[in-house]
Amino acid sequence: MINTRLSMGIHILSLVALSNDPENLNSEWIATSINTNPVVVRRLTSSLKKANLVKAYVGNRGLQLMKEPEDISLLEILKAVDPNNHLFHIHQNSNIQCTVGRNIESTLGSIFNDIQKETEWKLANLKLDDVMRDLESKN
């Protein structure tokens, strides 16, 4: 994974979960916390809404979680904001005249896929609630 979308997605959901005034949590406000542009935030919240992790209050104001923080895994957040993520990349178009070249992609594919699955399993067992508790413990 090269991007920061999971990390920003978790940031957003943590803000939603910990806000005192969630009905006034708009993209402008969130962008100030992340220190980015409101459109970047809207792109992410838009994905999070499509994944049924958050929804707006009446009138598209603010944000609220659609599940309890202990029921939102980091994997769900990742899939919402970066559905095609891969931890590893394999070089393509190796020479099929060569035994190694012909088979390396499939061999590495299954090895890397195993590790990907293990990582996803780890993320599936980490919940937004865990992040929130850690954040709160620091302040």
Next chain:
Amino acid sequence: MINTRLSMGIHILSLVALSNDPENLNSEWIATSINTNPVVVRRLTSSLKKANLVKAYVGNRGLQLMKEPEDISLLEILKAVDPNNHLFHIHQNSNIQCTVGRNIESTLGSIFNDIQKETEWKLANLKLDDVMRDLESKN
């Protein structure tokens, strides 16, 4: 990880390990198997040599492994060709006026670091020999 250096590094070492004529394994030849440029190969072999995974024969001809394939882990290869790799990226410069912004980097840092370590553990337990056996089983 966004790059293909681990994948190419494994490809190179597999070629070295499986070659019938390792003294004539030059960057040109390897590049043909990977389907890339010889300089890309030389950059990688140069790193692999510095990490003491391979060395040239007398006269800088060809390549030979410096350890048995069962003693070369994929983690060593990764560290050799991409020493600063990180699976996850965290957005920087969050707003320290905000509780979440102030602490998110350290919270996510330790979570992601755990997963990074687990992945490295997995890679440490996968050996070049495992890759070779899988490659050979296909052909």
Next chain:
DNA sequence: ATTGTTGTAACTATGATAGTTACGTAGGTG
């Protein structure tokens, strides 16, 4: 009607990566 906010398209800037050209260097061979 006016206001505030979202969703999204379209474009830009930046940075990482692999590919490429070029060349100095080292070692072996005739």
Next chain:
DNA sequence: CACCTACGTAACTATCATAGTTACAACAAT
């Protein structure tokens, strides 16, 4: 010794992904 082959590396380029940015239509609430 002169020649040859291959390596190591600097420097540059092309490509691509990402985040940032501008702009605007749509929508709901008042």
